Structures are given as C-alpha cells and as structure tokens.
Amino acid sequence: MPLPAPQANVRVVTLKIDGLDLSAREDETLIEVCRENKIPIPSLCWMEGLSIVGACRLCMVEVSGSNRLVAACSTRVAEGMEVQTNTEQLQRYRRTLVELLFAERNHVCSVCVSNGHCELQWLAQTCGVDHVRMPYRNAGYEVDSSHEMFRVDHNRCVLCTRCVRVCDEIEGAHTWDVMGRGSDCKVITDLARPWGDSSTCTSCGKCVQVCPTGALVKQGTSVGEMVKDQQFLPILARRRHLR
Amino acid sequence: MQRQRPDLPSADKRWKLVNATMRRNGYAEHALIEALHSVQDAFGYLDEEAMTFVADSLDLPLSKVYGVATFYHLFALKPKGRHACVVCTGTACYIKGAGALIEGIEQRFGVAPGETTADKALSVMSARCVGACGLAPAVVLDGTVIGKLGTEQLVARLEQEIAE
C-alpha cells in the first residue's frame, strides 16, 4: 500500500501577469515569478539571494483592485491576482526614476570601466532614456583607491545597498553600511575611513561583483573591462539557507 | 561564543555612565541609540573612540554604529561650542521670521546652522519644531526656550551670553 503523500506545506496559486496565466508557489514574490517566466521587470536593488529592501522602486507594477502601485520585489503572489508590468504609465515612471538616478550623481559612461556591462546603462537603454530633463546635482564625490585590490567611486553609486547586504548577509563581515540620510547618504566602510584601512574587510570581493554600476570595481581595469560575475550569489545563498 | 567586552577607554568617569546605560539594556543591539545618547550627554559629541567603544561593547559592526550616528540629526560628530543656539524652523516659526534670525546670526557671528564659531564660543543649529509654536519664532539657548525675539534682540542676547 503506498504511503499517503506528505502534506505540502506550501500551496500553489494561479495568477495572471500581462495576460499570461501562470502558477507560482504562494511564498514567491511577483518579481521571482516574472524572472522565472522571462517577463522583464527592471530593478536595481533586488537581487536573488539577498534580502529585500524595496528601495529602487523600478519594479513597481499595477495590481487590479489596488489603488496604489506595488513593488514586485516585495509583493507576494496571491490566488487570482492580475498584474500589469509594462503599462504606458509604468514606463513613464521608470524613465523618470532612471533620469533621477542619472541626475543625482556623476555617471559618465564613456570613461567608466563598467561601460557596456552596467545595469544602470542597460536600464537607461531599455527604459528609453535619451536625455535627462532635470538639472544634474553636480555634487562632488570622492574616489577611494586605498584598497589594494578594489576601488569605490561614489560618483557612480546608486545606493542600491547590494554591497551592504552581501557583505553582511553572505560574507558576514558587515564592513559596508550607509551613512547620513537623504541626499547625503553614502556607502561607507567601518567608521567612514578609507577602505584600505578597514579592519573588518576580508577582501572577498563579493561587493564588487554584485555592484550594478562602476561604483565598486577591481583595480587595474580599463574602460569597459569590468565584467561582473554574480553566479556565486544564488549558490551561496541557497547553501546558507539550507544550513 | 561570548565576546569579551572591551575595557573602558580611559579612567574618565563619564565612560562609566555610558557603560551603565549599555549594561541596563543587557548590552543588546537595540541599546545602540540609547548608548549614543548617553555618550553625547556625557561628552557633548561622538568621536571615533566613543563609537568604537560602543560598537565593541554591543558587538556591533563599526559601519552600523557610524550609519546610525549620522542618520539622526541630534547626534554631533564634532565638539560643540560653549554656547548652543538652536533656531526652531518649524512652520509657525518660519511664518514668523525664523529665517531672519538665522540670517542675523550668520551676519553677526559668521556661522550657519550646523556650524561652530572658530573660537568655539557658539554653535548654531536648527530644529524641526520644538513645539513652542505659541512663542514663535522660538530659539533654544543652552537648553532654555526663548520666544518672540527679534533678530537684534537675539543677537544682543547671544553677545551677552558669550561675553559672560
């Protein structure tokens, strides 16, 4: 006699995204389902394997029956949910958000080691940003090359905090954090001292690999040479989770 | 894996006050803001030595302590002047001329909110509503709220305090 099937502790729900009928585990978020099904949703702060912060707001989507937009990264699926990911309004909002990011710091792609491999650049292309309508802030930011292997260029930082999270959640060093608030926010190592002087950094380089732009890069790379490898993250995250 | 708590940075008795605050909270992570308050109460500002001591005592990353210390505007990372003048910039005070007070102080003493005069006599700060809207425009001078002052009166009062 066959044993009774074990009670599944996670249910499966069906939902509709951009008119497609899809199924998902009820503990999944909208962005995970979209990625599985190759539905493109832009995002900067979200990354598989890291905790969710909901900061970049690029993954906002429309959910029928809700009068507010929701962030796909921090919204769980639900039975019967109907989602629109790419309306004209959402496209307009995303374009404005990308413009806001470009105007905030000093992103000069032509001299960036990440040119051609930069998530912000891709976003600008996919969202159709051909110029920035608002004034650039033109605030001066420093470049810290004190670390023997890596460099941080705050001019290119979008404050997605992937570096902060990977350092804390995966490496366990918590060398990075964010200081200040509002427009004064900045990623820092230890007590905002030069990275090279850090007593906690293990030089593992995970922060560099997860950084979406040319803010965190390897020393010695030239324009366009900095290609990032993020394969390690889901693997490490899964192993950590299983432990 | 119990981590050894650090020794007090020096024989200065004020460290005992800071340590007592953390002990009262069981050296828990959530005591961080309370601990920073007690450092600021005792020393007037937070320097690297104090932040390192608090981080080590509560077993927190240095960057986290720095991140928290710079997030909250009441925490100062530099020593303040002998006198502290906080100009309220709440709506009622704004309507009734807080901007003129700030300009007046800047003209006379050359310091904007957030700055301290070179002779360390006066620190000027701004606050988001001290809740004394009935006395607008209000300033808090060395902990005392004074209200309904014109720019000239305020500057005169500050000069007098500094001279004393």
Next chain:
Amino acid sequence: MNLDDLDDLADKYRQEAADAEVEVRVCMAASCQSSGAQPVYDALTAAGEATADAPGRKCRIKGVGCMGLCSAGPLVAVAGPEDGLNESVIYRDVTPDDAGEILTSAVDPKASPVARLHCPSDLPFFARQQRVVLEHSGIIDPNSFRGYVVVGGYSAMVRALTEMTPTDVIAEITTSGLRGRGGGGYPTGLKWSTVAKTPAEQKYVICNADEGDPGAFMDRAILESDPHRVLEGMAIAAYAIGANKGFVYVRAEYPLAVERLKTAIRKAKRSGFLGNHICDTEFNFDIEIRLGAGAFVCGEETALMASIEGGRGQPRPRPPYPAESGLWGHPTLINNVETFANIAPIIREGGDWFAAMGTERSKGTKVFALAGTIVNTGLIEVPMGTTLRDIIEVIGGGIPGGKAFKAVQTGGPSGGCVPEAHLDVAVDYDSLKTLGTMMGSGGMIVMDETASMVDVARYFMEFCMSESCGKCVPCRTGTWQMHSLLDRIARSRASRSDLTLLEELCEVVQATSLCGLGQTAPNPVLSTLRYFRDEYEQKLTTPSGH
C-alpha cells in the same frame, strides 16, 4: 483591586488633599515655562507661605499642565470652592510681581478677580471647546499619581481588567468609531482586533510620541499635562491584544514630556498600576521609554520600529504590517498619543457616548494646535465636524493686525493649504482629504495675505528633502529636484517647462515612493497649485531662444 477599592483609594487621596479650599494653578507646560512660569510659581509659593497663617481661605499652589492659550502665557487659574474647584478664574501674562495680588484676591471670598490680568473664561476660545482628551489638562498636577486617581484616573483600566474580557474592550473601542489620531485615520478598533487575533507568545504595544509635523504640539501637551492617561490607554490596549510590554517612542526635543513620562511610569509601577499582577490580576504590563534623535521619518511606523531596535530609522515595505510582524518580528500595535488618550474615557463612558460626538465617519473630538498669524495661538479641542471658519475666526480670534486671511495649512508636510473659499467645511478625515489636504496629527498654521504660497510649498519641500531617509530613489532624489525647481520658481528664474516637470515629478514621487513621507511629500505643492496656481504662473519667465 476592583472599582470600589479604587474609589476608596481616590476618596482617601481626596481627604488628604482637602485642607485647601482654593487652588491656584500655574501652567507648567513647556510653552508657559518658556514665558517664565517657573518664577511665577516660585513667587506664588513664597507669597503663599508668607500668608499661610493669615485669615481667609486655605490656598494651595499647584503646577499643572497646558491650559491651551499659549500665546497669553504664563497662565494662572484660580479655582474656588463654589463649584468644587471646577470653575476657575484665568489670569494671563502673569509676572512674579503679580503673585501677591492674585493670592490676596484668591483667599478672600468677597474679593473680585484681579481685573488687570483677568482673561474671561467665557471667551469663545474657552467656551467653544469640548474637552475629552484634555479633560484634566490644566487642572491636575501631571507629576502627581494621586491627582490622577482623584479625578477618576485608572478607573477605566481597573474596569477593563476586572469586569471586561479583551473582546469586550475591543468591541467598545469599535463601537466608539475612534480613528487613529496620528494622521491616517485608520479605525482603532479594527487595528486592535487584528493584533489581538494574530496568535503569538509575545506582542508589543507602542505609543508613537514622535510628533514631528512642524507646527503641531498636541501630543507634547498631552504628555506634559496628563501623562498617566496615556499609560492607562496603553495598558488597556495591551490587555485587549494580549501584550505584556510597551514602548513610548518620544522625541528627544521634548525633554519636559520625557521627564514627566518617566515620573508617571515610576509612580504607576510603585503603586502597582504597571508591572506584574497589575491591581492583583493576572495581567502584566511594563512600559519603557525610547528616545528619538531628530528624525521626522521615525513617525512612520516601520521606521519607528527600526529605531526602537537600535537601527537607522528607515521604513520597510508593508505588508507585512506591524500587526502581523512588527517589533523584532512580533505582532505590534502602534497608536499615537492622542489615540491612547481617548481610550480611558471611552471605556469609562462607553463607546456609544463617544460615537455621539463628531460626524458620520469621524467620531469624537480632535485636538488642534493653532499657530501662525492668528490671535489666539495655542491648543484647542473641538468636536469633529466643527468648521474651519469657527476654529480660525471664532475660537482662534482671527488674524491680528487687520490683515486678511489667506490660507490655513493642515496636515504638516503631508498636508495642504485650504483657502478662504473652503473655510465653511466641517473638519473631519474625509472632508479634508477631498480638499486635497489631510487631518494629519492636528497642526493648523494660519497664514495672512502677506504669505507667498510658492514660499510655503518650498518650505515644506525643503523639510521633506532633508527629512527623507534616503532609502528609496523617488523620495531621495525627487524631493531634491522638486525643491530646486520650487526654489527657481520662487526666485522667478523658472520657465513653464520647469513647472510642467515639477508637476510630473509630483506624480512620480507620489505614486512610487516607499513610505508615507515620500508619497505625501508632493501634497503641499499640489494643493497650492490647486488653489493658488496664479502665484506660480506670475513667477514664471519666458525662456529666451524658444
């Protein structure tokens, strides 16, 4: 302890205080203290001691909480035995030199009040108010546990603990129709029952006393005038939802409120009204104070919890809501000071009594802080549904200096400006929303004809910009851009396309921001554009070369 025992206790305290026939009450709330209430109190005390053996009524000098008319401080009230110490003569702008005269008049039953200082209590400012939250404010000594018990304090808590089940308590709150006084107006009964129904070993109650809206000082006055009332409300909430631990998150900018709260918690614990086995029941509840450190965003509930946990006060996405996963992941009830201050009277008088006040969808009374260019600056409490015109022109006494009214700003940096044309609207949560502003916590800033609405919008945007936590892109960078656009408009250096961009940014920031601060940051701009668009238009320049 049951209600009879509490009554006996109150009687005992009353007897012990019965030696005085007249009470001279000095307002010792922050605003009056700043105007010099302490020297007045000292002078009255000295004069009282000097004349202690003189003939006439026995007199007690008492420091009390806020009487409301802050602009006329220091305020002193004299209550005689004619009406059981209830009705009082109010004196305004009192100086220490007036002490002798006030006392002489107070102790002599035949003497008339000191005319020079007299502030008639039939002024609309006093007469038109209806006090529920502020019922004891300005009457009892906020530092006295006994004083609170004498006026019926803690009877609601004792009734709840001994005669009601947690379900009964929640039902009563639901019947009352009370909505959160912090700004959102979420039904309090619904919030409580959600937390109550979430199964958990550990739950928390948080009192949000991080009153950050500039121009709002209701919560400060409540904490400074009647702190036990807030503790009682929190304890009743804790009993109803099954929590045993509470936090009051209060601004460090309010040192006097913090001091009085500390005293109140200490005294309540010592008398067995907080702590373990409260009033000999099985109910345990302890309250701790947590100080803010100057961050407006910590009024947002998830940011507030992050701050209590010792971190940067940055909001996180909701859901999960605090009712499900709050402080350290445990179900948490968060209400603001005024909401908790309404709980005891609702339990005492019943939910129906409360629901009889106010409008269809907004019940009870609301405390407002009147400030700006208005004659009577201070704190008032009126039934929901009072018109703005009544509040400003009648209770507030109108605009000083013969100037004309232009707008009233409500809801702080999340709210908007209401022009003359809409002053006859009955104030409640929904009517203000329709006007493009919001109730907020209750600050009302009145502006006369000289105020520039573009300046006002720029002021609030500057506020939101520097109070933005920096976490999400639209709020961090959008408020900066909107502020720079407003600044250019205010300085007549902007073109029509700048105004168009400003409006578009308003829409994006409103729709995409992570928390309420960002979502509502455009409101002051949108509301001034709605009612005073011509002021923006007048400042636009025609761009050359186009």
